[in-house]
Amino acid sequence: METLEQCPLCDNRHFEHHSIVRDHFLSGEEFTLVECPSCHLIFTNPRPKQTEIGVYYKSTDYISHSNKIKNITSIVYKLVRTYTLRKKYQLIQSLLGNRPEIHHLDYGSGTGHFIDYTTKKGWISKGYEPDKNALQHNNKTTRKLILHTLDSIQLNTYDVITLFHVLEHVHNLNKTIELLINQLKPNGVLLLALPNHKSFDAQHYNTHWAGYDVPRHLYHFNRKxxxxxxxxxxxxxxxxxxxxxxxxxxxxxxxxxxGNSMTLIRGLFSGLKSNKKARANGEYSSLIYILRK
Incomplete structure (x- = not known):
C-alpha cells in the first residue's frame, strides 16, 4: 500500500476525510476516501501500489474485461453495450463534423468492442490496453489495432481520444493526462467518461454505491x-x-x-428514479465530459 502526501491532481497537501468504503466486489477490504478542498477531487488513500493493484482485478466477474455471460447483470451489461457503442459513435461524429479522416485513440480499450465498431465505420482507430485478460478477448482483427506500449502513441496524431471509465483507474493521473494531451491534434477532442458521485444513485447507496469500486477506482470525480x-x-x-x-x-x-433480493427489479426502479432526478439537475450516474482547448 502507498499513502499519498499530496493531491494527485493539484498537489495540495491538505485533505479532508470523506468516507470509508468496502470492496464489495472482491476482497472485502475497507479503503479510506479523502477529498481535496482545492480541486474537489476525491481519491482513495492509502491505495495499492501499481505493482500490487492487479490482484484486485483477478475475477472472471469483471465484466468490462471479459466476454463471458454468467448472470443477469452481465446479460444486461452486454445488451446495453450494443446500444451504447452506436450512441458513443454518433456523439463523437457530431462533435468532429465532416472531417475527411478521423484518427481515434481509445485509451483503455478493454475487450476492443468500440475500436472494432469505429473501424468498421471508417475511422482510423487504435486502442491501448495494458490488461492481458482483456486483450485475450479481442478478436483477431481488433488485436492488430492495439498499441502494446505507450511509446507507440505518436505526437499530435489524433482527432479524438476517448477514455470510457478508464481515468479513475490510472495510478499516474497527471502523467497520463499530459501524455494524452500531447497526442491530440491542435483542434482535437478529449472525452472522459466517469462515474459521478453527485448522482442520486450514489447518494442513495452511499458507501454501497458500486460506482466507488474501491480500490480499482483510485479517483472519484464530479463536475468541479x-x-x-x-x-x-x-x-x-x-x-x-x-x-x-x-x-x-x-x-x-x-x-x-x-444483500437485497430481486436486484434486477430494485436496480431498475432505483436507476429510473436516478435518471428522473438527473433530467432536472444533470447529475447522471455517469457523465461524458467533452474537453477542448
Missing part, C-alpha cells in the same frame, strides 16, 4: 474536479453528455452489495 483538471491543462469543458444506462447497471450491483 473535472473542471479543475481541464483548467490545469488549458482545456475547457465544452459540453457534458449523460450515460443514462449506467444508473441501472450500477444500481443492480449496489443492490447486490446490500
Amino acid at each position: 474536479s473535472v473542471n479543475s483538471l481541464a483548467e490545469q491543462y488549458g482545456f475547457k469543458i465544452d459540453s457534458v453528455a449523460p450515460m443514462p444506462f449506467d444508473s441501472y447497471y450500477v444500481s443492480m450491483l449496489s443492490e447486490k452489495y446490500l
Whole structure:
C-alpha cells in the first residue's frame, strides 16, 4: 500500500476525510476516501501500489474485461453495450463534423468492442490496453489495432481520444493526462467518461454505491474536479453528455452489495428514479465530459 502526501491532481497537501468504503466486489477490504478542498477531487488513500493493484482485478466477474455471460447483470451489461457503442459513435461524429479522416485513440480499450465498431465505420482507430485478460478477448482483427506500449502513441496524431471509465483507474493521473494531451491534434477532442458521485444513485447507496469500486477506482470525480483538471491543462469543458444506462447497471450491483433480493427489479426502479432526478439537475450516474482547448 502507498499513502499519498499530496493531491494527485493539484498537489495540495491538505485533505479532508470523506468516507470509508468496502470492496464489495472482491476482497472485502475497507479503503479510506479523502477529498481535496482545492480541486474537489476525491481519491482513495492509502491505495495499492501499481505493482500490487492487479490482484484486485483477478475475477472472471469483471465484466468490462471479459466476454463471458454468467448472470443477469452481465446479460444486461452486454445488451446495453450494443446500444451504447452506436450512441458513443454518433456523439463523437457530431462533435468532429465532416472531417475527411478521423484518427481515434481509445485509451483503455478493454475487450476492443468500440475500436472494432469505429473501424468498421471508417475511422482510423487504435486502442491501448495494458490488461492481458482483456486483450485475450479481442478478436483477431481488433488485436492488430492495439498499441502494446505507450511509446507507440505518436505526437499530435489524433482527432479524438476517448477514455470510457478508464481515468479513475490510472495510478499516474497527471502523467497520463499530459501524455494524452500531447497526442491530440491542435483542434482535437478529449472525452472522459466517469462515474459521478453527485448522482442520486450514489447518494442513495452511499458507501454501497458500486460506482466507488474501491480500490480499482483510485479517483472519484464530479463536475468541479473535472473542471479543475481541464483548467490545469488549458482545456475547457465544452459540453457534458449523460450515460443514462449506467444508473441501472450500477444500481443492480449496489443492490447486490446490500444483500437485497430481486436486484434486477430494485436496480431498475432505483436507476429510473436516478435518471428522473438527473433530467432536472444533470447529475447522471455517469457523465461524458467533452474537453477542448
